Amino acid sequence: MSTNVAYYIPHKATWPVIATAGLVTMLAGFANYLNGSSIGPTLMVVGLVIFIVMLAGWFTLQSGESESGMYNTQVGISYRMGMMWFIFSEIMFFAVFFGTLYYTRNLSVPWLGGEGTGAATKELLWPTFEATWPTNGPKGLGVDASGARTFGAEFEPMGAWGLPFLNTLILLTSGVTCTWAHHGLLAKNRDQLIKGLIATVALGFTFVAFQAFEYHEAYTEMGLTLGSGIYGSTFFMLTGFHGFHVCIGAIILSVVLFRSTRGHFKPENHFAFEAAAWYWHFVDVVWLGLFVFVYLM
Amino acid sequence: MSAVTAEHVDHHDDHDHGPAKGLLRWVITTNHKDIGTLYLVFALAMFFVGGIMAMIIRAELFEPGLQFVQPQFFNSMTTMHALVMVFGAVMPAFVGLANWMIPMMIGAPDMALPRMNNMSFWLLVSGVLLLASTLFMEGGSPAAGWTLYPPLVLQTGNALPFAVFSVHLLGISSIMGAINIIATIFNMRAPGMTLMKMPLFVWTWLITGFLLIAIMPVFAGAVTMLLTDKFFGTSFFDAAGGGDPILYQHIFWFFGHPEVYVMILPTFGVASTIIPVFARKPLFGYSSMVYATASIAFLSFIVWAHHMFTVGMPVAGELYFMYATMLIAIPTGVKVFNWTATMWKGSLTFETPMLFSIAFVVLFTMGGFTGLMMSIAPSDFQYHDTYFIVAHFHYTLVPASVFILMAAGYYWLPKWTGHMYNEKIGQLHFWLSAVSVNILFFPQHFLGLAGMPRRIPDYAVQFADWNMISSIGGFIFGASQLLFLYIVIDTIRGGTGEKVTDEVWEDAHKHGLEWTLPSPPPYHTFTTPPTVIPTEHI
Numbered sequence: 151m152s153t154n155v156a157y158y159i160p161h162k163a164t165w166p167v168i169a170t171a172g173l174v175t176m177l178a179g180f181a182n183y184l185n186g187s188s189i190g191p192t193l194m195v196v197g198l199v200i201f202i203v204m205l206a207g208w209f210t211l212q213s214g215e216s217e218s219g220m221y222n223t224q225v226g227i228s229y230r231m232g233m234m235w236f237i238f239s240e241i242m243f244f245a246v247f248f249g250t251l252y253y254t255r256n257l258s259v260p261w262l263g264g265e266g267t268g269a270a271t272k273e274l275l276w277p278t279f280e281a282t283w284p285t286n287g288p289k290g291l292g293v294d295a296s297g298a299r300t301f302g303a304e305f306e307p308m309g310a311w312g313l314p315f316l317n318t319l320i321l322l323t324s325g326v327t328c329t330w331a332h333h334g335l336l337a338k339n340r341d342q343l344i345k346g347l348i349a350t351v352a353l354g355f356t357f358v359a360f361q362a363f364e365y366h367e368a369y370t371e372m373g374l375t376l377g378s379g380i381y382g383s384t385f386f387m388l389t390g391f392h393g394f395h396v397c398i399g400a401i402i403l404s405v406v407l408f409r410s411t412r413g414h415f416k417p418e419n420h421f422a423f424e425a426a427a428w429y430w431h432f433v434d435v436v437w438l439g440l441f442v443f444v445y446l447m
Numbered sequence: 448m449s450a451v452t453a454e455h456v457d458h459h460d461d462h463d464h465g466p467a468k469g470l471l472r473w474v475i476t477t478n479h480k481d482i483g484t485l486y487l488v489f490a491l492a493m494f495f496v497g498g499i500m501a502m503i504i505r506a507e508l509f510e511p512g513l514q515f516v517q518p519q520f521f522n523s524m525t526t527m528h529a530l531v532m533v534f535g536a537v538m539p540a541f542v543g544l545a546n547w548m549i550p551m552m553i554g555a556p557d558m559a560l561p562r563m564n565n566m567s568f569w570l571l572v573s574g575v576l577l578l579a580s581t582l583f584m585e586g587g588s589p590a591a592g593w594t595l596y597p598p599l600v601l602q603t604g605n606a607l608p609f610a611v612f613s614v615h616l617l618g619i620s621s622i623m624g625a626i627n628i629i630a631t632i633f634n635m636r637a638p639g640m641t642l643m644k645m646p647l648f649v650w651t652w653l654i655t656g657f658l659l660i661a662i663m664p665v666f667a668g669a670v671t672m673l674l675t676d677k678f679f680g681t682s683f684f685d686a687a688g689g690g691d692p693i694l695y696q697h698i699f700w701f702f703g704h705p706e707v708y709v710m711i712l713p714t715f716g717v718a719s720t721i722i723p724v725f726a727r728k729p730l731f732g733y734s735s736m737v738y739a740t741a742s743i744a745f746l747s748f749i750v751w752a753h754h755m756f757t758v759g760m761p762v763a764g765e766l767y768f769m770y771a772t773m774l775i776a777i778p779t780g781v782k783v784f785n786w787t788a789t790m791w792k793g794s795l796t797f798e799t800p801m802l803f804s805i806a807f808v809v810l811f812t813m814g815g816f817t818g819l820m821m822s823i824a825p826s827d828f829q830y831h832d833t834y835f836i837v838a839h840f841h842y843t844l845v846p847a848s849v850f851i852l853m854a855a856g857y858y859w860l861p862k863w864t865g866h867m868y869n870e871k872i873g874q875l876h877f878w879l880s881a882v883s884v885n886i887l888f889f890p891q892h893f894l895g896l897a898g899m900p901r902r903i904p905d906y907a908v909q910f911a912d913w914n915m916i917s918s919i920g921g922f923i924f925g926a927s928q929l930l931f932l933y934i935v936i937d938t939i940r941g942g943t944g945e946k947v948t949d950e951v952w953e954d955a956h957k958h959g960l961e962w963t964l965p966s967p968p969p970y971h972t973f974t975t976p977p978t979v980i981p982t983e984h985i
């Protein structure tokens with residue numbers, strides 16, 4: 151309202167429908183795949199291609215509009231609010247899995263072990279079960295090499311001080327390099343901006359690579375899989391969704407990096423950078439939560 | 448106050464402003480009025496799709512014994528009826544109203560994020576299509592109830608992943624819609640439209656938007672775990688691996704209880720908007736309405752396990768959730784008293800929107816009272832999973848949310864179309880609906896108290912009489928809604944032919960900015976903000 155340019159209202163948007171089509175094709179493909187239908191994978195690839203084309207197109211459109219000064223301060227506020235509330239929704243999504251971890255560790259597993267109102271359950275169902283953490287449950291669930299269900303399986307829990315600790319340092323450092331890049335942007339130091347972003351993206355992908363290595367170890371050496379009872383379920387669900395978010399964050403940062411090399415962003419106008427940085431810090435904080443509650447405790 | 452002059456209305460700053468030609472207009476539109484219309488039309492269509500499912504349910508329950516459908520299909524119908532009505536009809540209808548009305552009520556040129564607005568709508572459509580496609584799949588649609596409880600829901604056939612992804616899409620759609628609404632309300636208000644001057648519809652949607660962003664990811668997380676339990680070997684809800692099926696219920700209801708408020712808070716908002724106009728008085732207790740709405744929203748996050756009194760929670764949990772639930776009756780009561788006080792000594796007239804709103808106040812209160820009965824944990828052991836709870840939530844949803852949606856339709860259709868609806872048929876629609884809805888749902892209280900369980904296609908003969916009466920009410924109610932369809936189409940095509948004024952209802956301009964605009968409003972409104980803000984409601 152303070153600027154003299156009116157609030158920009160785009161007309162005739164085509165990317166949103168295309169985005170929806172891509173998304174729904176991907177999901178329908180995935181559902182078909184899970185049901186064992188042969189068109190599943192094809193649909194997924196088609197959906198993914200539509201989605202990637204859409205991302206490129208929509209990003210180009212928005213950044214072009216932004217650079218040509220079509221967005222006034224008020225539009226910028228709308229975008230920032232949008233991003234903030236989106237991150238809030240992501241926090242709630244992660245809260246579900248942290249809540250699940252809390253509930254199973256502190257309530258349902260002890261109940262299975264006979265605590266509280268669980269005494270009769272334990273006696274009747276699984277009299278020998280000892281409630282400890284980590285656990286793969288009274289039946290000791292696991293999977294064998296062919297992916298079939300096994301019972302009484304053994305597994306080794308993931309320690310905190312090897313790769314996970316290294317990954318913590320990596321993500322924390324990437325938070326610093328991200329902020330350093332931001333300072334560069336504010337000080338009109340493009341070199342610092344680009345170097346900072348390259349470092350951040352590189353650290354992000356290193357994190358993902360280490361995580362992939364850790365998963366590989368878990369599956370091949372430690373007998374720890376998604377099917378390893380509640381420990382395996384919560385471990386892979388939490389770290390898996392987090393890793394997925396690191397990938398998204400790193401991709402967003404790559405787009406921002408690409409735009410930075412094209413001379414985009416000004417000290418007073420760089421919403422995309424801010425959004426990417428907020429998202430990155432969010433992913434960072436989630437990791438700290440994971441490190442403490444999944445690995446350490 | 449002075450009417451907003453034409454220059455405020457037709458002024459454009461850009462060069463590309465008319466709607467696109469032909470059907471494509473509706474696919475690529477970013478205009479809040481177009482998108483509002485899309486949402487409302489879609490919701491109305493889904494109201495009838497869900498309605499047909501309800502008719503199947505009531506037909507089967509007309510008599511004891513199995514008449515028309517197989518038990519599995521019957522349970523698919525109860526499940527799909529609920530999902531379609533909640534996610535396809537009631538929620539989208541309120542988003543449609545938000546799209547149409549919020550920018551016009553706060554003097555904004557459009558929604559804050561118009562492209563995302565378009566995407567929210569199409570995600571909704573694709574989510575509902577994915578869900579509807581399960582009707583034709585091997586194993587049928589989900590039949591475990593709309594709550595999708597494991598382990599039962601894991602026995603669903605091919606439909607399971609489609610249902611899960613449908614929830615994901617609907618969730619993204621709702622979150623985007625909610626973000627848009629919040630950003631619009633915080634960022635797009637005309638100068639002088641302070642928060643405490645906003646119409647209550649805007650306030651209630653602001654708070655609903657917050658609820659949606661907080662809970663839709665929770666539901667998405669819950670169904671994701673269903674998916675991995677079924678296909679990827681996790682054991683979140685499987686005690687053999689250390690998980691717990693009750694955990695799903697906790698997560699679901701952490702979403703589910705606020706979700707019912709997502710459907711009722713905007714209802715409150717519309718009622719608070721309509722009643723003062725026809726009582727010709729300012730709303731009684733505006734700020735207490737705002738605070739009551741906020742308290743209800745807050746409380747809705749800490750009462751979820753009142754849906755789970757019978758699962759074997761520790762006694763401390765039972766007591767806590769019992770008392771916390773009872774607390775909700777306080778802000779809810781504040782609202783009911785405020786609406787009543789608004790009507791007190793007003794010069795009331797009883798046009799169709801007002802009739803539906805008064806019926807809402809009375810019948811919603813009924814639903815609130817049965818809610819209070821069920822909040823008493825020991826009593827709920829008797830009521831739980833019986834027709835009593837079916838009666839409870841239908842009173843809070845049908846003669847409340849749905850009635851208010853009808854009221855909103857009658858109230859704003861003249862503004863949207865520029866035509867007056869046929870008041871005689873409107874009144875007929877009201878009386879048929881109001882009487883039949885009670886024939887339909889009131890007997891279900893008796894059935895539930897006598898012990899008839901919900902979600903069964905067959906029942907003991909002692910329940911026969913009330914079921915038959917309920918079904919007859921249901922058929923009348925269902926058929927009466929065709930009148931509404933007729934009125935909507937008729938009004939769009941010219942209605943009574945009477946020319947409606949800008950304010951449509953006597954002195955409505957004192958109650959909201961939308962009534963200062965022409966009827967129908969031009970494609971773009973308030974491209975420059977209005978300068979005079981109505982303050983009647985304060």
Ligand code: HEM
Pocket residue numbers: 594707708710711753754755772773775776779814815816817818819821822827830831832836839840843844848
């Ligand atoms: C005074 C306020 C309310 C109270 C105290 C209340 C209390 C309750 C309780 C205790 C139950 C669980 C019953 C059982 O399963 O045994 C319940 C169920 C339900 N309530 Fe309410 N309620 C209130 C208002 C509402 C409103 C406003 C709505 C919706 C607009 C609503 C919708 C529902 C629904 C849909 C269910 C059933 C869910 C299911 O099991 O499928 N309630 N309510």
Ligand SMILES: [Cu+2]
Pocket residue numbers: 703704707750751753754
């Ligand atoms: Cu509830």
